[in-house]
Each structure stands twice: as C-alpha cells, then as structure tokens.
Amino acid sequence: MSIVIDGVRKTFGSVQAVRETHLTVDSVEFITLLGPSGCGKTTLLRLIAGLELPDDGEITLGDHLVYSNRKSIQIPAEERGLGMVFQDFALWPHLTVFENVAFGLRARKDTKRLKERVLWALDKVQLQGFVDRYPKQLSGGQQQRVSFARAIVTEPKIILLDEPLSALDAVLRDGLRLMLRTLTNELGLTAVYVTHDQHEAMSISDRIVVMRDGVMLQNENPEQVYNKPNSMFVANFIGKSNFIPLNGLKEHEHAMVRPEQLKLKQDNDDDLAFDVLVTSVSYLGDRYEVILELDSDTVWTAYLPKRVEQESTVTIYISKDDIHVIQGGSDE
Amino acid sequence: MDLRYKLIKNTNIIIAVAVLLVLILIPIAMVLFRSFLVEGEFHIAAPVQTIIQHDLTEVFVNSMRLAFTVVVVTTVIAAPLAFITAKTDLAKHRWIDVVMLVPFMTPPYIATMGWILFMQPRGIAETMFPFFTVFRPMFFSFSGIVMVMSFNLFPFIYLVIKNTLVEITRSLEDAGSVHGGGFGYRMRRIILPLVFSGYTMGALLIFVKTLAEFGTPATLGRRVGYYVFTTEIYRYTNQWPIDFARGTALASVLLVTCMVIWYVQQLVASKYAYTVVGGRDHGKKIYYLGKGQIFAWLYIAVLLILAVGVPYYSIITSSLMNVWGRGFTAGNFTFQHYVNLFAGGTQGSRALWNSMYLSFLAATIAMMLGTFLAVVIIRSKGFIRKFIDISSLLSNTVPRIVIIVGLILFWNSPVMIPVTVYNTIWILALTYVVAFLPYTVQYVKANFQQIDDSLFHAAQVCGAKRGYITRRILFPLIRPGMISGWIMTFIISIRELVGSLMIRPAGIETSATYIYRQFDQGEIPLGMAMAMTTVGITTVIMIIVQRGRRTGANTAN
Numbered sequence: 087m088s089i090v091i092d093g094v095r096k097t098f099g100s101v102q103a104v105r106e107t108h109l110t111v112d113s114v115e116f117i118t119l120l121g122p123s124g125c126g127k128t129t130l131l132r133l134i135a136g137l138e139l140p141d142d143g144e145i146t147l148g149d150h151l152v153y154s155n156r157k158s159i160q161i162p163a164e165e166r167g168l169g170m171v172f173q174d175f176a177l178w179p180h181l182t183v184f185e186n187v188a189f190g191l192r193a194r195k196d197t198k199r200l201k202e203r204v205l206w207a208l209d210k211v212q213l214q215g216f217v218d219r220y221p222k223q224l225s226g227g228q229q230q231r232v233s234f235a236r237a238i239v240t241e242p243k244i245i246l247l248d249e250p251l252s253a254l255d256a257v258l259r260d261g262l263r264l265m266l267r268t269l270t271n272e273l274g275l276t277a278v279y280v281t282h283d284q285h286e287a288m289s290i291s292d293r294i295v296v297m298r299d300g301v302m303l304q305n306e307n308p309e310q311v312y313n314k315p316n317s318m319f320v321a322n323f324i325g326k327s328n329f330i331p332l333n334g335l336k337e338h339e340h341a342m343v344r345p346e347q348l349k350l351k352q353d354n355d356d357d358l359a360f361d362v363l364v365t366s367v368s369y370l371g372d373r374y375e376v377i378l379e380l381d382s383d384t385v386w387t388a389y390l391p392k393r394v395e396q397e398s399t400v401t402i403y404i405s406k407d408d409i410h411v412i413q414g415g416s417d418e
Numbered sequence: 419m420d421l422r423y424k425l426i427k428n429t430n431i432i433i434a435v436a437v438l439l440v441l442i443l444i445p446i447a448m449v450l451f452r453s454f455l456v457e458g459e460f461h462i463a464a465p466v467q468t469i470i471q472h473d474l475t476e477v478f479v480n481s482m483r484l485a486f487t488v489v490v491v492t493t494v495i496a497a498p499l500a501f502i503t504a505k506t507d508l509a510k511h512r513w514i515d516v517v518m519l520v521p522f523m524t525p526p527y528i529a530t531m532g533w534i535l536f537m538q539p540r541g542i543a544e545t546m547f548p549f550f551t552v553f554r555p556m557f558f559s560f561s562g563i564v565m566v567m568s569f570n571l572f573p574f575i576y577l578v579i580k581n582t583l584v585e586i587t588r589s590l591e592d593a594g595s596v597h598g599g600g601f602g603y604r605m606r607r608i609i610l611p612l613v614f615s616g617y618t619m620g621a622l623l624i625f626v627k628t629l630a631e632f633g634t635p636a637t638l639g640r641r642v643g644y645y646v647f648t649t650e651i652y653r654y655t656n657q658w659p660i661d662f663a664r665g666t667a668l669a670s671v672l673l674v675t676c677m678v679i680w681y682v683q684q685l686v687a688s689k690y691a692y693t694v695v696g697g698r699d700h701g702k703k704i705y706y707l708g709k710g711q712i713f714a715w716l717y718i719a720v721l722l723i724l725a726v727g728v729p730y731y732s733i734i735t736s737s738l739m740n741v742w743g744r745g746f747t748a749g750n751f752t753f754q755h756y757v758n759l760f761a762g763g764t765q766g767s768r769a770l771w772n773s774m775y776l777s778f779l780a781a782t783i784a785m786m787l788g789t790f791l792a793v794v795i796i797r798s799k800g801f802i803r804k805f806i807d808i809s810s811l812l813s814n815t816v817p818r819i820v821i822i823v824g825l826i827l828f829w830n831s832p833v834m835i836p837v838t839v840y841n842t843i844w845i846l847a848l849t850y851v852v853a854f855l856p857y858t859v860q861y862v863k864a865n866f867q868q869i870d871d872s873l874f875h876a877a878q879v880c881g882a883k884r885g886y887i888t889r890r891i892l893f894p895l896i897r898p899g900m901i902s903g904w905i906m907t908f909i910i911s912i913r914e915l916v917g918s919l920m921i922r923p924a925g926i927e928t929s930a931t932y933i934y935r936q937f938d939q940g941e942i943p944l945g946m947a948m949a950m951t952t953v954g955i956t957t958v959i960m961i962i963v964q965r966g967r968r969t970g971a972n973t974a975n
C-alpha cells in the first residue's frame with residue numbers, strides 16, 4: 087500500500103516541526119527518515135499514523151484519503167489500520183505478552199481464530215514460548231519483538247517504526263534490524279522507519295529521506311545519499327567528507343570525496359595528486375583511519391589498507407570520477 | 419494538537435466544574451462572604467473588626483503561639499532523627515521510618531486521650547509509674563498541648579528533612595571537604611541551604627496543620643483553659659449559647675490566615691527551591707557514629723516511648739479495665755468492653771456500624787469522583803486544568819473545620835433545605851467525601867502521570883476507540899491509585915472527629931464522636947475500647963492492602 091503525503095505542514099506553537107512536505111512511498115518500499123534530533127522525523131511519522139493532525143495538506147494511504155484539510159477529512163488513528171512500533175516499546179504492563187499482541191484484534195472485535203493469529207505473530211518474531219509472561223519479565227530485545235508482533239498481528243499493509251532499536255544495545259540491534267527487514271519483505275509491508283543512526287539507515291532502507299529542521303533535504307537511495315549528497319549538510323551528516331581545493335570551482339561550490347576514495351597508488355593518469363602530512367593513524371582492524379593535513383586549513387580523513395608513518399609526508403591520489411561537487415553555502 | 423486532549427469531552431469538564439462548585443467552592447465562598455458582612459453590608463475589614471470587637475484577640479494569639487511553638491518543637495525533635503537515619507550508619511535500618519509513621523497515623527484526639535489518662539490524677543502513671551506525676555503540672559498546661567501535638571506531627575517534618583538529606587549526594591559533600599570545608603562548615607554552607615526550602619515547606623505545613631487541628635485542643639486544651647480557633651468555632655456553632663455569626667467570622671479569619679501562610683509558602687518555594695542535579699554518583703555520605711550509636715539508639719527509643727509507647731499503653735490498659743482508676747489488677751481485667759462493641763444493640767456497636775458503612779460509602783464515592791476529576795485534570799489544559807486541579811485539592815489546604823462550617827452554611831441554607839441532606843445521616847458521608855476527596859485525586863493523578871502517552875497511542879494505532887482504551891488500558895493502570903485513595907478515605911473517615919461532631923444529626927453517633935463523648939462523661943474503658951477497635955481495624959486494612967499490593971506487584975506492573 088502506498089503512502090502519499092501532499093503539502094503537509096505541522097507547527098507546535100512557534101516551532102515548525104514539519105514544513106510543507108511532499109513525499110510518496112511506493113507499495114512494499116522500505117523508506118527511512120533520517121536526521122538529527124528535533125528535525126521532525128517523529129512528528130512526520132505521527133502525522134501519518136493519525137496521532138497528530140497536520141495544519142494543512144493531504145495524506146493518502148493506498149487509495150484511501152485519510153486526511154485532507156481542504157475536504158475536512160480526518161480519519162482517526164484507530165481507523166487507519168496501520169501497525170506501529172514505538173521507541174520505548176509501549177507495551178502495556180498489566181497485560182501478558184499474549185494479551186498485548188491480541189489487543190488490536192480484540193479492539194477491532196476481530197476475534198476469529200484469535201489464538202492462532204496471535205501465535206502466528208509471535209512465531210514470526212520467535213517468541214512463541216513467552217505468551218504468559220508480563221512485559222517486565224522480558225529483556226529489552228524481547229519486548230521490542232513483542233511490540234513488533236503486536237504491530238503485525240492485524241496484518242496491516244503499512245508499518246511505522248519510530249527508532250525501534252535505539253533503546254537496545256549494539257549487539258542486539260544488528261540482529262533485530264535484519265529480522266525487521268526480512269519480516270517486512272516477507273509480509274509485503276510498506277515501511278516508514280525513523281532513525282538518527284546513519285548506519286542503520288544505510289543498511290536497512292530502499293530509500294533514505296534526510297531531514298533537517300522540518301525540511302526534507304534529500305530523498306534518494308542509500309548509495310546516492312552517500313556518494314552524491316546534494317548539500318553540505320547531508321555531506322557532513324552522513325559519513326566523513328573531505329573537501330578538495332580545486333581550481334575552477336565557482337562560489338558556493340565544494341568538491342568532496344569520501345575517505346575510502348583517497349588512495350596511495352595512482353590508478354589513472356589524470357588522477358589528482360597531493361602531498362600531505364600524516365598527523366595521526368588509528369588501526370580499526372580492517373583498515374587504518376588516517377588524519378592528513380594538506381595545509382593548516384585543509385584536514386582530511388582517509389581509510390587506507392596499510393600503515394603509514396606518523397609525521398611523514400605521503401602522496402595521495404584522487405580519481406576525478408570520485409569527486410562530487412556540491413552546490414550551496416558551507417552551512418546549507 | 420496532542421491527541422490526548424482530544425480525549426476529553428467538554429461535557430466532562432462542565433460536570434467536573436459543577437460538582438466542585440456545589441461540593442467545595444460554594445460552601446467555602448459562603449464562609450468568606452458571611453464574614454465580610456456586617457449587618458447586611460460588605461466590609462473588607464470585617465473579619466479583623468470581628469476579632470477586635472468580640473475580644474477574640476486572645477484566641478488568635480493563642481492559636482498562633484501554639485502553632486509556632488509546635489513548629490519549633492517538632493523541628494528540634496525531628497532534625498537529629500533525620501540526620502541519624504539519613505547520614506549515619508543507622509541509615510540501613512529502614513524499619514525506623516515505618517515505626518515513625520505510627521504516631522502520624524494515630525488520630526490526635528486518641529493520642530491526647532492516652533496522655534491525659536496517663537498523667538491525670540489517679541491515672542495510669544500514678545498507679546504504675548508514680549515518678550511521672552511530678553510532671554503533672556507541666557503536662558496540664560500549654561507545654562502539655564505542645565508536647566502532645568509535636569509528638570503527633572514530628573514524623574511529617576522528619577520525613578521532609580530526611581528526604582532532602584538523602585538527595586544530597588556524596589559528591590556534593592565530598593567536593594566541600596576536598597575544597598577545605600570542615601564538618602561544621604559543610605553543614606552550614608552546603609547541607610542547611612539545600613535542606614532549607616524543603617524544610618520551610620514542611621514547617622509551614624505543620625504550622626497550618628496545628629492551626630487547623632481540633633482533637634488535641636478539644637480534649638486537653640479545653641481542660642486547661644487554652645482556647646484556639648478550632649475549639650472556639652466549635653463552641654460558637656455547636657454549644658449553647660450558639661452564636662453562628664461569630665463562629666463563621668472566626669472560621670473566615672482562620673481561612674484567611676491559612677491562605678496567607680500558603681501564599682508565603684509558594685513564594686518561598688519558588689525562590690529557594692534547588693533541584694539537586696543528579697550526577698552519576700548516587701551514593702550518599704555516611705558519618706560513622708562508632709560508640710555514639712548508643713546515643714542515637716537511645717534517642718530513638720525515648721522518642722518511640724513518648725510518641726507511641728505512653729499513649730498506646732494508656733489506651734490499651736484503660737480499655738481492658740473493668741473500672742477505670744482502680745489500677746490494673748487481676749480482678750479489674752475484662753474484655754467485656756470489646757464484646758459490647760461487637761455484640762450489637764448497644765450504643766457503641768451502633769456507632770461503630772454507622773462509621774463503617776458511612777466510611778465505606780464515602781470512600782467509594784470519593785474514589786469514583788476523585789478518579790473522574792484526576793482524569794479530567796490530566797486531560798484538560800490551560801486555565802481550566804489549573805482551576806479544576808486547585809479546586810479539587812482545596813480541602814487539603816483549607817482547614818477542615820472551615821469546610822465543615824461552609825457545608826453547614828450551604829446545606830442548611832434555604833435553597834438546599836428541600837434537598838434534605840442536612841439533618842440526615844447522609845450529610846456525614848457527604849462531608850467525608852468533600853473533606854477527603856484530595857487523596858484520591860492526588861494518588862490517581864500521580865499514578866496517571868507515570869503512564870507514558872505512548873501506551874495510549876499504541877492502543878489507538880491498534881484500532882481501539884476511546885471507551886475501549888479507557889476500559890482496557892487507562893483503568894487497569896490507574897487502579898493502584900484508586901485503591902490507595904479508597905483505603906485512605908475509608909481509614910480517615912472512620913476516625914474523623916470534628917466533621918462528625920459538628921455536622922451529625924441529633925442522636926447519630928459515629929465511632930469518633932462516641933469516643934469523644936465517653937471520654938467526656940468518664941466512661942473511659944468503653945471509649946478506649948472503641949479507640950483501639952478503630953485503630954485496629956484501620957491497621958489491619960492497611961496491612962492487608964500492603965500484602966495484596968506486594969503479591970499483585972509480582973505479576974503485573
């Protein structure tokens with residue numbers, strides 16, 4: 087089921103949480119809203135869910151118009167038929183795992199084959215043996231799996247996830263992330279996923295929407311967002327970027343390469359070459375992270391396959407194809 | 419718009435405001451209004467005039483002097499204890515806090531009766547501990563009143579001071595000593611300022627509580643001729659010759675005095691409130707007493723003997739005596755007074771039964787109404803939220819006796835007479851509801867505030883409608899607060915003295931009025947048996963609930 091957000095805005099008092107936004111999510115697509123704290127990710131998600139009302143615009147789920155300011159349509163959250171996973175899990179402490187998951191079915195009086203369907207959902211998240219436990223008797227990861235089971239038990243077509251992994255520790259996170267992605271694929275869900283963790287966003291998404299201050303800055307697949315950031319903000323927010331003083335750049339143009347694109351060997355004849363000073367070397371296991379100084383204003387980060395001497399001068403090659411020129415002032 | 423606010427209907431807000439107006443606001447307003455009327459005309463200085471004209475200055479001065487002295491004495495008693503249990507090696511003995519609640523949970527009139535029975539001629543002390551009789555003149559005077567009230571109220575200020583002391587983490591103090599502050603200097607420059615605002619709040623609360631207290635002045639104060647606001651209001655409104663106007667004027671002066679104090683408290687609170695910013699280090703500094711522990715234990719023991727031991731010893735022995743004043747000998751021992759209370763048909767058993775079912779009724783209504791108000795408060799916003807919030811907690815701020823006078827004025831007024839609640843037994847249940855409503859409101863509100871919004875949002879996204887969310891999520895989650903509110907209302911309704919005494923219809927007795935009257939008429943064993951019974955019943959209920967909650971907590975929540 088597709089999601090179409092058309093001209094939606096949301097302000098809280100004087101804060102413009104979401105500025106006029108147009109966004110389309112295709113059916114079965116996994117899209118991620120990525121951005122720093124306070125940029126309006128959660129607000130946008132809650133607007134889709136119906137937990138907040140937009141100031142303006144239209145929201146369409148599938149072929150169902152659920153919000154329209156112009157036509158005065160406001161379908162409340164409980165009638166939108168979505169699944170949602172919350173950052174703090176939001177499991178009801180007084181209900182067992184079974185009853186937490188069964189809630190959506192009971193609330194909609196859709197109790198045919200109730201037990202079977204609840205167990206199906208719990209099976210999907212590998213928690214079948216836990217039906218009689220209370221939330222506080224589960225670990226964080228298990229709790230989040232229950233909340234995922236609760237979101238899918240009604241077999242929604244769309245699932246919204248608000249930083250579902252951020253309350254968990256790093257090891258759990260990787261496993262659960264894979265599970266989330268596999269399950270959304272398998273169940274044919276359209277997913278909107280919110281995170282401020284760029285690695286999570288890169289690895290899980292079909293498409294990333296980078297937001298700042300309530301504005302969508304870039305809306306493309308992960309490779310494009312990483313390799314071809316369309317603004318200085320995206321370039322700096324995602325990954326590390328090195329800026330090269332190139333001749334012929336116009337004002338407000340910046341030439342950027344990523345750390346892994348700095349090489350010790352020349353591959354092509356027209357590669358650019360720079361003599362730089364090595365100021366620090368850290369071994370990361372699979373590579374060396376090296377800080378290089380071209381001059382006092384220009385400091386680069388490179389990922390190199392072998393160690394270089396600190397305080398030595400080395401020659402760095404950059405292939406012209408790798409250089410990406412960004413338009414816009416240094417703050418945009 | 420936060421969708422939480424969408425969940426409250428305007429009709430609910432209107433109902434809440436209407437209920438509060440009728441139950442609390444109009445009665446209190448009537449007291450205030452009455453007192454500004456002099457011969458049908460409005461005078462802003464009327465209450466002051468009343469005081470001067472009717473020679474009530476003495477009452478005013480007496481009340482203030484008593485309240486001030488009680489604050490000083492409770493502080494002197496409580497501060498060392500708080501330091502001992504918060505900052506020394508005795509801190510691990512958590513049971514001390516529980517035991518210290520006993521005097522606080524004992525109705526002041528009962529504790530006072532215990533002390534009077536102990537000290538009075540031919541009393542318990544004279545027959546069993548003759549040494550104590552040298553203190554008799556001291557006890558039957560102002561200092562006796564102060565002592566009994568202080569032993570009743572000190573746990574409150576103790577807990578306030580202790581809780582602030584506990585908040586002061588080790589690092590705050592260590593930073594003081596690393597930078598060269600000795601013990602005395604640290605006390606003066608770090609601990610005292612941090613404790614100050616909490617303490618001031620506690621002290622002002624004690625001040626108001628003392629001003630508003632009826633039990634001790636009515637039992638001991640009256641006997642020694644020390645009259646205060648509450649006893650005078652009671653006298654003018656209930657005893658011949660009745661002078662209701664003067665009683666009302668006094669009530670309004672008491673009300674205004676308390677309002678001024680609350681206002682001062684608000685000022686102090688906003689000016690001196692520090693939040694101790696919590697860092698990582700949540701340990702607290704422990705002062706090791708070593709041999710000094712003995713003195714600490716001695717202090718605790720003496721306190722407990724005076725605050726709990728003496729009154730309860732007197733009450734229990736008195737309740738078991740065949741004839742009071744003959745000493746506690748084998749021939750003078752009987753359970754008959756207790757049997758009487760449960761036998762049925764006796765005056766005592768009727769009084770007990772009245773109290774039980776009126777309190778049951780009041781607790782149930784207060785629970786439902788208080789929960790309703792709490793939910794409306796949480797889910798509304800802006801001015802209306804503040805208004806409902808303050809109004810529903812008003813019975814906690816306004817002295818009980820003022821509210822009672824208001825209720826009499828209102829329910830006995832020509833407009834309300836047709837409703838025929840006044841002069842029936844139901845006015846007692848209504849009084850309890852009005853007086854103790856704040857407990858449920860506070861408990862449920864606190865309970866509700868801990869529930870994260872996302873629990874409701876999750877339910878909404880799952881397809882649940884408002885009614886379903888209320889029934890399956892909200893209600894089960896606030897049930898602990900509702901139960902606490904019910905218990906509290908039930909317990910204190912059973913023991914409520916001043917309200918029952920002033921508002922009951924002729925011929926109706928409750929357990930508290932029964933105790934009061936038996937004591938007055940010298941039927942001491944009967945009265946004390948009733949006192950022990952009500953204390954016993956309420957204690958048993960509290961223990962059962964604590965147990966139930968602990969086992970319940972293992973499954974849910």
Ligand SMILES: Nc1ncnc2c1ncn2[C@@H]1O[C@H](COP(=O)(O)OP(=O)(O)OP(=O)(O)O)[C@@H](O)[C@H]1O
Binds near residue numbers: 123130
């Ligand atoms: N209910 C509300 N009332 C007032 N302001 C709000 C409310 N909800 C969000 N805001 C404001 O809107 C802005 C966007 O908030 P939002 O929660 O959408 O950010 P976010 O991108 O999810 O941030 P985070 O990563 O910290 O969760 C913030 O400035 C926030 O303070």
Ligand SMILES: [Mg+2]
Binds near residue numbers: 127128129
């Ligand atoms: Mg957020």
